[in-house]
Amino acid sequence: MTNDLLWPRYDSPDNLIVIERIPLADRGLPATTYEVLLRAATYSPDRVAVSYLPDADRWMIPYERTFADLLAAVHLFAHVMHDAGITRSDAVALISPNCSELHAAILAAEAVGIAAPINPSLSNDHAAALIELAGAAVIVAAGPDLDPQAWDLARALAVKTGVTSLFALHTDDPDIDAAALEPLDGVTVAYLTDAASGLADDGLPATPPAADDLAAFFHTGGTTGAPKLAAHTHANQVATAWMIAANGSLAEGDTLFAALPLFHVNALMVTTLAPLLRSQHVVWAGPLGYRDVPLYGIFWKLIEKYRIVALSGVPTVYSVLAQLPLDADISSLQFAVVGASPLPPAVRTAFETHTGVALCEGYGLTEATCASARSFPDHPRPGSVGQRMPYQQVRVVDPETNSVIDDPDSIGSLEIAGPAVFAGYVGRSAEGRVVDPSSVVTDGWLATGDLARIDADGFIYLAGRAKDLIIRGGHNIDPAVIEDAMRAHPAVVDACAVGRPDLHAGEVPVVYVTVSQPVEIAELTQWAQEHVVERAAMPKSIQIRDTLPVTDIGKPFKPPLRADATRQVVADELAANGLHHAASEVEAGVVDGTVSVTIPRSISVTAAAEILGRYAIRWRFAK
Numbered sequence: 001m002t003n004d005l006l007w008p009r010y011d012s013p014d015n016l017i018v019i020e021r022i023p024l025a026d027r028g029l030p031a032t033t034y035e036v037l038l039r040a041a042t043y044s045p046d047r048v049a050v051s052y053l054p055d056a057d058r059w060m061i062p063y064e065r066t067f068a069d070l071l072a073a074v075h076l077f078a079h080v081m082h083d084a085g086i087t088r089s090d091a092v093a094l095i096s097p098n099c100s101e102l103h104a105a106i107l108a109a110e111a112v113g114i115a116a117p118i119n120p121s122l123s124n125d126h127a128a129a130l131i132e133l134a135g136a137a138v139i140v141a142a143g144p145d146l147d148p149q150a151w152d153l154a155r156a157l158a159v160k161t162g163v164t165s166l167f168a169l170h171t172d173d174p175d176i177d178a179a180a181l182e183p184l185d186g187v188t189v190a191y192l193t194d195a196a197s198g199l200a201d202d203g204l205p206a207t208p209p210a211a212d213d214l215a216a217f218f219h220t221g222g223t224t225g226a227p228k229l230a231a232h233t234h235a236n237q238v239a240t241a242w243m244i245a246a247n248g249s250l251a252e253g254d255t256l257f258a259a260l261p262l263f264h265v266n267a268l269m270v271t272t273l274a275p276l277l278r279s280q281h282v283v284w285a286g287p288l289g290y291r292d293v294p295l296y297g298i299f300w301k302l303i304e305k306y307r308i309v310a311l312s313g314v315p316t317v318y319s320v321l322a323q324l325p326l327d328a329d330i331s332s333l334q335f336a337v338v339g340a341s342p343l344p345p346a347v348r349t350a351f352e353t354h355t356g357v358a359l360c361e362g363y364g365l366t367e368a369t370c371a372s373a374r375s376f377p378d379h380p381r382p383g384s385v386g387q388r389m390p391y392q393q394v395r396v397v398d399p400e401t402n403s404v405i406d407d408p409d410s411i412g413s414l415e416i417a418g419p420a421v422f423a424g425y426v427g428r429s430a431e432g433r434v435v436d437p438s439s440v441v442t443d444g445w446l447a448t449g450d451l452a453r454i455d456a457d458g459f460i461y462l463a464g465r466a467k468d469l470i471i472r473g474g475h476n477i478d479p480a481v482i483e484d485a486m487r488a489h490p491a492v493v494d495a496c497a498v499g500r501p502d503l504h505a506g507e508v509p510v511v512y513v514t515v516s517q518p519v520e521i522a523e524l525t526q527w528a529q530e531h532v533v534e535r536a537a538m539p540k541s542i543q544i545r546d547t548l549p550v551t552d553i554g555k556p557f558k559p560p561l562r563a564d565a566t567r568q569v570v571a572d573e574l575a576a577n578g579l580h581h582a583a584s585e586v587e588a589g590v591v592d593g594t595v596s597v598t599i600p601r602s603i604s605v606t607a608a609a610e611i612l613g614r615y616a617i618r619w620r621f622a623k
Helices: 015-019 033-043 067-083 100-112 124-134 148-161 192-196 234-245 265-277 299-306 315-321 345-355 479-487 521-531 559-576 605-612
Strands: 048-052 063-066 091-095 114-117 138-142 165-169 188-191 214-220 228-233 255-258 281-284 308-313 335-338 358-363 386-388 393-397 412-417 424-429 432-436 445-454 459-465 470-472 475-477 492-502 506-515 542-544 587-591 594-599 618-621
Touching: 033 067, 033 100, 033 234, 033 265, 048 067, 048 100, 063 067, 067 100, 067 192, 091 100, 091 124, 091 148, 100 114, 100 138, 100 165, 100 192, 100 214, 100 265, 114 124, 124 148, 124 228, 124 424, 138 148, 148 165, 165 192, 188 192, 214 234, 228 234, 234 265, 255 265, 255 299, 265 281, 265 308, 281 299, 299 308, 308 315, 315 335, 315 345, 345 358, 358 386, 386 459, 393 445, 470 492, 470 506, 475 479, 479 492, 479 506, 479 521, 492 559, 506 559, 521 542, 559 587, 559 594, 559 605, 594 605, 605 618
Parallel strands: 048 281, 091 114, 091 138, 114 214, 138 165, 165 188, 255 281, 255 308, 308 335, 335 358, 506 542, 594 618
Antiparallel strands: 048 063, 214 228, 228 424, 393 412, 412 445, 424 432, 445 459, 470 475, 492 506, 587 594
């Protein structure tokens, strides 16, 4: 196996054809995520693999692990999980903000069973449903010294779901002593490191996984809106990690920055497995990640100290960074990856003008193991989310006839095929857990739920979503979570939730309702606060309408509501900037699945671009 075979030149769109002349199976990739780690620890045992910051205030004193240290920790935690009854087909639920022990625990869970990371901010009922769907028998969670709320949630879930073991994770803060853990009847409760004391750290306790074995379950809104667990095989994750790591703008030993939560597939693929493949160093922000406000005060100094080459974030992160004074040498920073939600043009312009660093958009979804398209720093393609990645196939089809559309200027439903397409959604039957892709995969093609066009070079241009999923700061929200809660109110007849453009989160949920009797908005808001089980899904506004739009056969029709929500945002922005005369003249409609806003010509081009360019919306002047 030569280095050129494993790492071909991949810094230009033209490289794609050359790369695919060699079958992926001939490139000598590790078979599993465990082999990825084992390979890194064998080739670079003493090199620092990961640095964990306790928090932004102590960014100069990270806790470090070499590749050999990380492998040893994974072996220890794998023994604990195996001793707790975890076998190859068993899931381990992991509920914690980022920390060094969570990092190793996820890799250990994949090595002996199946990792099932869960957002610690989910409600008790929602998290319990995911644990039961996964069939997890063990929970690993943030201990009381790391995240008291997550620990309280984990204890309640342990009782509710009947798991046999609950293991706590320590904080990376050296100044905090571990708190005593209160016992639970019928459940083994201990710190994960205490349970690992005296166990072997030089190998796995059972036969290593195979490429086709399940590696992880990631919760997602799914391409059709309903909350689901998406199952990834080891082959899915390794192939996708390689596609990410093959980036020609990066090299072995480079340092990356990570701050997205590990319950999100991006953090595992982009800033864990891909760097492991290239023996790259990753600096991890503290448990709050990008939500740690003091982080922004030292961000550029952090880039300088650790010689960060690349980072990954959502549009709101770059909007903030574009406003921070450049008080350090950031010449090491080659590019920054942005994804999860549409990138407003003004955010791109502001960041790149301010820093001189290219913002590279990407595209992916949990069902395709995170990444399916990437952009190139030196080959910008405005308006595109990137070129398809090697060995992944993309196409658009007519949503009515399901026939393939060959015209690069025509929009259709985006589909993806290849080694990144997931094993399926997790379900339960009388026989136990099942994994079934059939609801969204046909003949190997995954229906993404997005509308797009694809040019001759394989660059994807999104044109809206074919489905109703709301994406808030990269977090998928099922509208039914909101709608079902609102319909349960005695005065509400029907409800439709849609996404409204938002400067900070990309979009936020709003809900329109019809009622059978007079009711105050304040009462409905209070009801939503008490009954919408997912905090991120709490609607930002509730509006009462006489009727809600439906199709000719009586099904809910949400495009007009999305248009109305966008129109209100644009009108509010114009009014806030003193353009009250124009606010009332704003119109909005839906064209090819995308909301299009029309504004009066009384607004100057400069003012319109400055105000609306901060949003990822389509707008034009009235004729």
